[in-house]
Amino acid sequence: MSFLRLGVNIDHVATIRNARGAAYPDPVRAAELALMAGADGITAHLREDRRHISDADIDALAVVLKRRGRPLNFEMAVTSEMEAIALRHLPHAACLVPERREEVTTEGGLDLIKGHNNVAPVVGRLAAAGIRVSCFIDADLDQVAAAKAMGAQVVELHTGAYCDAVRDGDPRAAEHLSRLAAAAAEAGRLGLEVHAGHGIDFETVKPIAAIPQVVELNIGHFLIGEAIFIGLPAAITQMRALMDQVRGEKAA
Numbered sequence: 563m564s565f566l567r568l569g570v571n572i573d574h575v576a577t578i579r580n581a582r583g584a585a586y587p588d589p590v591r592a593a594e595l596a597l598m599a600g601a602d603g604i605t606a607h608l609r610e611d612r613r614h615i616s617d618a619d620i621d622a623l624a625v626v627l628k629r630r631g632r633p634l635n636f637e638m639a640v641t642s643e644m645e646a647i648a649l650r651h652l653p654h655a656a657c658l659v660p661e662r663r664e665e666v667t668t669e670g671g672l673d674l675i676k677g678h679n680n681v682a683p684v685v686g687r688l689a690a691a692g693i694r695v696s697c698f699i700d701a702d703l704d705q706v707a708a709a710k711a712m713g714a715q716v717v718e719l720h721t722g723a724y725c726d727a728v729r730d731g732d733p734r735a736a737e738h739l740s741r742l743a744a745a746a747a748e749a750g751r752l753g754l755e756v757h758a759g760h761g762i763d764f765e766t767v768k769p770i771a772a773i774p775q776v777v778e779l780n781i782g783h784f785l786i787g788e789a790i791f792i793g794l795p796a797a798i799t800q801m802r803a804l805m806d807q808v809r810g811e812k813a814a
């Protein structure tokens with residue numbers, strides 16, 4: 563199986579900073595540490611309400627990642643404001659996500675069937691600017707087909723339902739995993755690149771990494787939480803090792 567990239571989402575370093583209105587901890591410092599510890603790229607979600615990552619964080623991350631030649635995956639709602647910011651920064655990748663202000667986190671994937679007329683033009687404009695466009699969707703074959711039809715290069719499959727089920731001891735976990743595997747297989751068949759993310763921890767990473775079409779995982783909240791106990795580099799090193807146990811290491 564091919565090498566599996568790890569994108570580390572540093573949003574929740576900013577959540578902790580913002581809880582006190584302080585200047586620390588700095589998500590850019592976390593991004594640099596994450597890269598040193600084995601992250602292949604950095605993911606950040608500039609939410610419309612700016613509850614964690616700020617515009618200044620994105621400016622600083624863009625500079626640091628460009629200097630290091632490492633990819634920024636810019637998670638964004640499908641709005642004209644976020645599109646303008648993406649087109650100004652031209653990140654390596656943009657991941658389009660649904661966003662509701664009242665939600666605690668991104669609770670489900672985009673509905674690309676209902677939202678086609680809203681999302682498709684944004685996918686087209688970002689892709690035309692050279693940004694690799696990903697749509698965050700639930701593990702649903704119709705959503706995969708809709709992503710393909712609107713010209714997305716990548717689908718990121720929402721792994722939250724599977725990860726929650728494992729944590730809750732819910733017997734439907736196996737069903738959620740099969741659905742992820744089927745959606746990944748269909749996306750691969752259609753020529754889409756497949757990513758996965760949301761809620762992944764040390765227990766759930768290996769079954770997800772075992773889905774052969776998945777080439778990138780984006781992981782945040784668990785790693786930042788684990789960093790409180792063992793440090794961010796150690797948390798990332800351990801996650802990377804679990805991924806490598808399933809997929810093998812990158813060729814030197």
Ligand code: PXP
Pocket residue numbers: 571573607637657659667668698718758759760761762780781782783784
């Ligand atoms: N991928 C996407 C598209 C997301 O919205 C998120 C959450 O911001 C993640 C990955 C990371 O999820 P978690 O923080 O639960 O690891």
